[in-house]
Amino acid sequence: MLYKKGSALEGVRVLDLGNVIAGPFTTAILADMGASVIKVEKPQGGDNARDNLPKKDGESTYFVNFNRSKKGVTLDLKKGKEIFFRLIERADVVVENFRPGVMEKLGYGYEELKKINSGIIYASVSGFGQNGPYKNRAGYDPLAQAMSGMMSVTGYPGSAPVRAGASVADILAAQNTAIAILAALMYRERTGEGQYIDVSLLDSAILSLSSVNQVYLTDKNNVPQRRGNGYVAGAPGSAYKCADGYVVFLALGEKAWLKLTEIMGRSDLQEMEKYGTNDARVENYLELDAEVEKWTADRTVDEVVSILNRENLPAAPILTVDQVYRDPHVRLREMFTKIKHPKIGEVEITNQAIKMSETCPYVRCSSPLLGEHNMEVYGELGFSREEIENFAEQGVL
DSSP: OOOOOOOOOTOEEEOOOOOOEEEEEEEEHHHTOOOOOEEEEEETTHHHTGGSSEETTEHHHHHHTTTOOEEEOOOOOOTTTHHHHHHHHOOOOOOOOOOOOHHHHHHHHHHHHHHHOOTTTEEESSSSSSSTTTSSSSOOHHHHHHHHTTTGGOOOOSOOOOOOSSSSHHHHHHHHHHHHHHHHHHHHHHSSEEEEEEEHHHHHHHTTTHHHHHHHHHOTTTTOOOOOOOOSSSEEEEEEEETTTEEEEOOOOOOHHHHHHHHHHHHHGGGGGGGGSHHHHHTTTTHHHHHHHHHHHSSHHHHHHHHHHTTTOEEOOOOOOOEEEEOHHHOOOOOOOEEEEEETTEEEEOOOOOOOOBBBBBOOOOOOOTTTTOOOOOOTTOOHHHHHHHHHTTTTO
């Protein structure tokens, strides 16, 4: 399949008021798809992520990753209302991830902005959403993981709860917001009407637990617990130690279970009552995993993966980040890409996961320097060079 780089969102204009991950990654998705994204930052320091690790020659590559493909301007939102409203007049979408109520206090709530631009699509990403008793709490990824139940089912039985190693709630919230914006653009195409979008990290994290939640929703006496690498839906399925590393594989369902026992040379397991049904195998998964690991322990990861894949049983090595980077399949799928930063030169970042035959998203340029496009963007709004320079002297930009 040939994936041609293109711009599915060409002509869509987006204002990014986001900070750190959830807001900025939402707009990075849209920018990679061809939308014209202007990142609006405070004049002093900009996005807080500009100071986040890792850094290269003093510049945050964390910030570079989540703010690629955008233009950047500075604006003091308290002092620069006239300028901001002029930006809104020309925008299709605005994305912000302040705490609920902040934009309203500034005079930039949805109801105010749609008076200026009736078709505006206004997306708010927050920790806990725009209503409810927790709405004014500071919201960060670890809190969403904790309060969604995610940490309660991550880790091993008897151990402390564990946070997922990546900022999954942030990324899921960003993806959900991008999906909502695309749907809102389609709705506006039909009706001419904009709308307000409310996405929270907590809701997004809860959604990711759909299969786990279903255990409790089906039987309120069954509260999911930490199962290590095991599954709530079937067994065996876990991470197993090999001679040179770890492998994860599944043999869910009767056919796969029987096939695995034959491969292992352990048809005797088929006769044991405690492994006789999927329900029984799930109940006794720790003992079953120990039996499976007897087979994997003296074989290499490659050997186990090869044997199981040959029999159409899903299996994969547990890779470290450097191994993922070098993996030939991942390289072919172009999951990492290089961009040229104006200060620090070449920077490698994670690419988009979306592939499209005619308008495949791609990273168009590096993240902007703080206020890099002030003259260009504000000049296009009709402000003269002298006016823009005066704004900067007054601390508006």
